Amino acid sequence: MRAVIVGCGRVGAALAVALDQAGHRVLIMDTSTAAFDRLSPEFRGEAVRGDGTDEDTLRRAGVTGADLFVALTEGDNRNIMAAQIARESLGVATVLSKVNDPMRALAYADLGIATINRTTLMADTILEFAGLAGSGRPAIHAGRGHDHPIDVPFAAAGVAAAPLGAAPRPLGQAGAPRAKTGGS
């Protein structure tokens, strides 16, 4: 298959090398060429310097129609945006986005963007190592409802079970600080 990885950190580089060794066509992108030093010398895929949240850059690099797109930069929001561009504009069927904020990870899974959450993954692995029970939450939330378009109003796009206006997942209903306003 054709795989695209955005973000050549330790995980991105390791994944790129593994996919390459397994015989897949790999393209890895990072904003810094120094990041490509993490790739092993045996890596035969493409390493492209560029911003993975820029649609034109992704298009020029030939991401259109890839089989797998994984966004692994340091920024949750950058990963989310890159994954949505890949899915919505470039027709990539399977996208996975690293999102370390558990709440954002869950919210985007509802929108059809699969997310991997390092926080849950590591905490649960450590708990397991210590012989204790984990959170019970999956580290990867598969993108639900892959067939719904994302451009319908989001609350409605979520899932049929959560119609607009229904209370979303509990988020802690902390009272909001009120602004001291001049008028009433």
Next chain:
Amino acid sequence: MFIIVVGGGKVGYYLTKELIEAGHEVVLLEKTRARAVQISDEIGSVVLSRDGSEGSALAEAGANRADVVAAVTGDDEDNLVICQMAKHHFAVKRTIARVNNPKNELLFRHLGVDEIISPTRMILGSIEQDIPVHELLHLADLGSGDLELIEALLAEGSPAIGKASGDLAMPEGCTLFAYIRSDKAQPVRADTVFRAGDKVIVIGRRDCEEALHSTLIGIEVEAV
């Protein structure tokens, strides 16, 4: 109205100030603590030092009862996620995003952001307005994004000059609805005959621009 502003840069700061002066209830989310403290020293306890793209921060700010969420940070990806979280997770009716890279405008709209403000595009538009090029001038986006408001100057050589509005071959879905002659705006009627120097205002679909160009501007004219 209750408005949540995310991003305490210059835009967010002045926006918050103006909204408070106008009598609205406002919460400003600014993730850099020092900046948040600085602003709250000045305009009072409306500032939360939190990252507005975190779900829990929006919840703490009261997003579940906000009328508007305006994401005005300097990073497009943050503004996108803030608006999407507000919309999807908190059912906020109106989300507004500042877009720094004009190329992201269509994408953001497609991804569900209600309103997009692009300072880059605005400055670009204002520069283009000053240049006497005989082209169509994009004035504003309308509706959900496919429609736009366009101004066209009918210079000498325009095929529309001397013709009645009803005789022009307008692309489908485009409407000529007003024209400006001697600084007076007037509605376009079927029998309105255009003269050189008229400015016509059109509402049309983005993909009609080419057809509009040949109807109103004609052959390419070099800038004078």
